[in-house]
Structures are given as C-alpha cells and as structure tokens.
Amino acid sequence: MIADLLSNFWVLLAVKVLIVAALIPVAGLVVGFAELKLSAKMQSRVGPYFAGGRWGWAQLLADGIKFFQKEDIVPENADRPVFKIAPALVLMGAVALWVVIPWGPGLVFRDLDVGIFYALAISSISTIGVLMAGWASANKYSLIGGLRAAGQLIAYELPLVLAVVGVVIMAGTMSLEGIVRAQAGWFGEGGPGLPFVIPQFVGFVIFMIAALAELTRIPFDMPIAESELVMGYLTEYSGFRFLFFFLAEFSNMFALSAIAATAFLGGYWMPGLTESQLTFAGPLILVAKVMVLVFLMIWFRWTFPRLREDQLQTLAWKWLIPIALVNIVATGILKVVI
C-alpha cells in the first residue's frame, strides 16, 4: 500500500520535499543550540539556562516563536517586491543544497550525475539573494554589507570549486554517492578504504576555509561586521524574514559540512560495516562527521579575530586559488602516474 503510493512520482516528490522541509529547522535548532552552548563554554558562561528546563534546550524554539509574532516591517523607501523576495531566495538556495547529500547507500533525495557541481552552482543563488537584500533595503549600511558579501562570495566560490576538483579527479565521478563509493572501495571490495582527507588534505583545508567564507562567519564576517555596519545586509530585516536568513545560515552550515564530510571524510561510510548495516547506521555516521566539522566552525568563530577586507581578498586570490590550482595539477599527475 505504502510502496504503491511511493511509486507515484508526485507523491514521492511531496514526501521528499516534506522531509527536507522538516530536516532544515531541526538541523538549524541543533546547530544553533550547539553554537549557543559552545560559545558560552568557551567564554566561561553558562549560556541559555531557563527556557525548557535544565539546559535551556527550548531557547531557540522560544526565539523562533518570538520572531513569528513580530511585526513585518518594510522600510519606507525600500523596493518592496525585491525586499520581500530576497530572504526567500536565500533560504531556497539553502534548501536546494540538501537534495544531493547521500545519507546512506541509496538514501539520497536525488543522486545527480553532476552532484557536487550542482551543490556548488545552486549555492550561488544565495549570493543573488544577499545582493537583493542589501540593495532593496535602501540603507547605506545594508548596501555596503551586500556589496562586501557579494565580493567575498565571488572570491571564495573559486577555491571552493577548485578544492573539490582534486576529489573529483580521484573519484572519477561528480556524483556524491559515487564519491563515497570511491572512498569505500579504494583498496578493492571489502578493503579498509581511504577517506580522501588523507591524499587531499590540502584540498580539505582550502574547502573548509572557503566554506567558512561562503557562510560569512567569523573570521570572514566583514559583510555583517557589527562594529561598523550595524548588521550589514540584515539591518532592515525583522520578524520572520530575519528568521529566514538565520535559518538559511544554520542550514547552510550543516549542508556544507555534510558536503565536506561526504567528499573528504567518507560520508555515510565507515570501515567494517556491510551495505545493509550502512543503510541504518549511515545517517548517524554522517551526522556524527558533520557535527565534528560544525564544532570546528564554531570553535573558529570564538577563537579568531575578524579579517580586514583587503586581507580577506588577498587570502582568496593570492593564496587559496594558486594553492588549489597546484593541488589539481599534482593530483592529475599522480592519477596518471599511479
């Protein structure tokens, strides 16, 4: 009965959309709460404590409900349609990333042939959303924030893509599922396998730095530098439109970590587990790896100072891109030689 229903394309599509729509707020809550608690720990504070009882676990739920109750304010001079569409576009780019993440053997919303390429392409939609938000607010802080964000996202999109090319060369496929299989079967069927972080360590480091910049998190948060730009392109947003940006950031943090975990850390695969065991354990293994990377991102945020705008551009154009290109050449030569 259920199998019959699921074989219908539209029913299956609706189910998949619902699952993604449910997963994103959950991931946002988990990552957001981890951020609150870990930052508190790193600053010798207690962090949220009262909401929901002992650990303050309901803090972000309360915050979310508060956002929904607020008035939906659009500034007088703002370009209304663009102002209103921008947050939706940013969230759309975040949602679309989830489509290609493989959670287990065959457990993927859609295993695209060009998987990892799709993920990098679709995230550029968010860039447009950020620029729209910055411009439509009719506020100088917003505009400067939007411009900084766009300049940064363009600069760091290149190392992000180039870092992944090394993995694609090694795996011989762009499908994320295929990349996981390539890592699991590196030394033949049933072998120990090889997570690509070992041969592609340079690529992994570049990917994580560029991912941090794509997320505009500290040390790359010039676009929303509070001390000079109020809140950058987010300044004029309030209520649930602000919540959209907020959710998109945490969702992107999870999704980009999941892509990094899949491309470099073996994704849902763990040595010693059979295919059928992976079907059940896969999602848990992936989430565990993602959480390690998310922890790294939060750790960076509370330990590093902010980069200046010129330092930020120098890092991307003069260091990360050349190193990524050398990495590609080296990987290509090794692929041919071995």
Added chain:
Amino acid sequence: MSFSDWISQPVNWVFLGLALAVLAAGFRVVTSQNVVHAALFLVATLAGVAGLFVLLSAEFVAWVLVLVYIGAVVVLFLFGIMITRAPTGQDVGLDNRRARPVAAVVSLGLFGVLSWTSVRAFQDTAVAGVGERTPTDILGEALLGRFVFPFEVVGFVLLAALIGGITLARRDLTPKEEEERGAV
C-alpha cells in the same frame, strides 16, 4: 504532429510554461525602468533557460549556466551597478527612445540568423535521447577529445580578452606621478 497531440504530453506543458516565463522575463529585462530590476529579470531569464536545458536532460550544461551566468556574470553586473549608482524606484534616463529602431533591427536580425541556422541544421530530425540522462563523462570526453582544439582556442581568446581588459583599464603611473604620490 498537430497542436492537440503536442499539448497532450505533460513534458510539453512544462516546456511551454518555461518558454513563456523566459520570454516574459526577457521582455522585462529590456523594458524595466530600473537597472537593478533589469538585472534581476535577467536572472529569471537565465534560470528559465537552465530549466529548458534540464528538460533536454543536459544537466551539466544547465548547472554550468547557473554557476557561470547567474553566480558570476549577473552577480558582477549587480556588483558593478551597486558600486556606482543604483537608486531604488524609477530611473527615467534608462529608456533610450532614439536607439529603438537600431535595437529592433539588430535583435530581429540576430533572431532571424539564429532561428534560420538552427532550423536549417536540424530540419525535422528529432533530437535523439531526450528524456534520458546525458552522462557527464561523454560530454567531458567530447570536449577534451574531438573538440579539444576549438575548446583550447576559445580558452586562449578569453585569456587574451582578459589581459587586454586589464591593460586597457589599468593606467600605470608615470615616474613623475609616482614621485608625487610618494611625497604625500
């Protein structure tokens, strides 16, 4: 094939919807009174074209379009517009009435040439393999095998254009100016 046959296939509804959306957005690109709106309608147009490529099961081309055109070219457009002058609201100076006949001739001519060549090239042969996934490796092998020479030539031309652009835009300081700047 009659129109009623054509329209009875669901894939053609999607095509019709996308094509009309692309046309409408393209029309708004040229008629919009606000330069940022025009660029945003260009995003919609390109997204629609990417959708048409997906419909032809050319996934890779579709996502290249999204990454390069939406993610880089239009973002640079917007960047350039916003860094110079981008008022919200209407910009009356944007509508250039005197150039309209020239623009009409150029665009109609381009439309004529493109449609004539594609109709002549394909005549009434159906495109094979629509609806099947196009493996990206075949595309890669074609680009770096049979078409490697044109591919490299295009790359070379782009590089030359890039270097030319930098040389034109950048003006090195004369020794005297450099001295003045050093003194300040």
